[in-house]
Amino acid sequence: QVHLVQSGADVKKPGASVKISCKTSGYSFSSHYIHWVRQAPGHGLEWMGIINPSSGITSYAQKFQGRLRVTRDTSTTTVYMDLSSLRSDDTAVYYCARVGTPYTFFSGYWVTSADLEDWGQGSLVTVSS
Amino acid sequence: DIQMTQSPSSLSASAGDRVTINCRASQSISHYLNWYQQKPGRAPKLLIVSASELQAEVPSRFSGSGSGTSFTLTITSPQAEDVATYYCQQTYSAPTTFGGGTKVELK
Numbered sequence: 001q002v003h004l005v006q007s008g009a010d011v012k013k014p015g016a017s018v019k020i021s022c023k024t025s026g027y028s029f030s031s032h033y034i035h036w037v038r039q040a041p042g043h044g045l046e047w048m049g050i051i052n053p054s055s056g057i058t059s060y061a062q063k064f065q066g067r068l069r070v071t072r073d074t075s076t077t078t079v080y081m082d083l084s085s086l087r088s089d090d091t092a093v094y095y096c097a098r099v100g101t102p103y104t105f106f107s108g109y110w111v112t113s114a115d116l117e118d119w120g121q122g123s124l125v126t127v128s129s
Numbered sequence: 130d131i132q133m134t135q136s137p138s139s140l141s142a143s144a145g146d147r148v149t150i151n152c153r154a155s156q157s158i159s160h161y162l163n164w165y166q167q168k169p170g171r172a173p174k175l176l177i178v179s180a181s182e183l184q185a186e187v188p189s190r191f192s193g194s195g196s197g198t199s200f201t202l203t204i205t206s207p208q209a210e211d212v213a214t215y216y217c218q219q220t221y222s223a224p225t226t227f228g229g230g231t232k233v234e235l236k
Contacts (some may be wrong), residue, residue, distance in 0.1 A: 040162065044230045046227070047226065062192065091227060097173075109223060111223040111224070112221065114163075115163060115178045116163075119174075
């Protein structure tokens, strides 16, 4: 059974950084892309970025370029999301999500492989002075 | 980026009604459209991919249709457990983008 378990809630001051972990299990870690999506309180879903766990190659939404970093540790099958220069409008629940289809079966532009079948439980990050 | 617009933003339905949620893309996205269900305090759940393909274990009262720029999620005879917010998502071009959501309540 696929599981994505995220780290807990965090409170940060403006200007600080936050690092969220997403521990995966129950499937071949290197075969499925992982995305990060966030949701501000009372708002919709916003795509942040994607990582190929096999190669470590990433792609980020333009608005997060320069302050978002997604990495992975293949030995622990964990993906990390690091967001820096936090602002109050970064207050949100952050989700990791797994693409259900192994990427070897995807023929299009890899960043658009985004059928998000399995999700972490979410990690609330509150940015407040 | 492709803009996804959902309507209505909220609706209230009675058991036995037919619920229709609309999603419009700012440009043609062929059939690259997914639907998610999100219950309060929970992560989204993938319901439908490629505009009309139900995920395993999704009840058959859910259906999706459409192509190009106009798509519809239909719930026939909604149940109490269908109270949730529903989001569409395009996977035609990067970055993937989501609609603003439609909140479904039961009377």
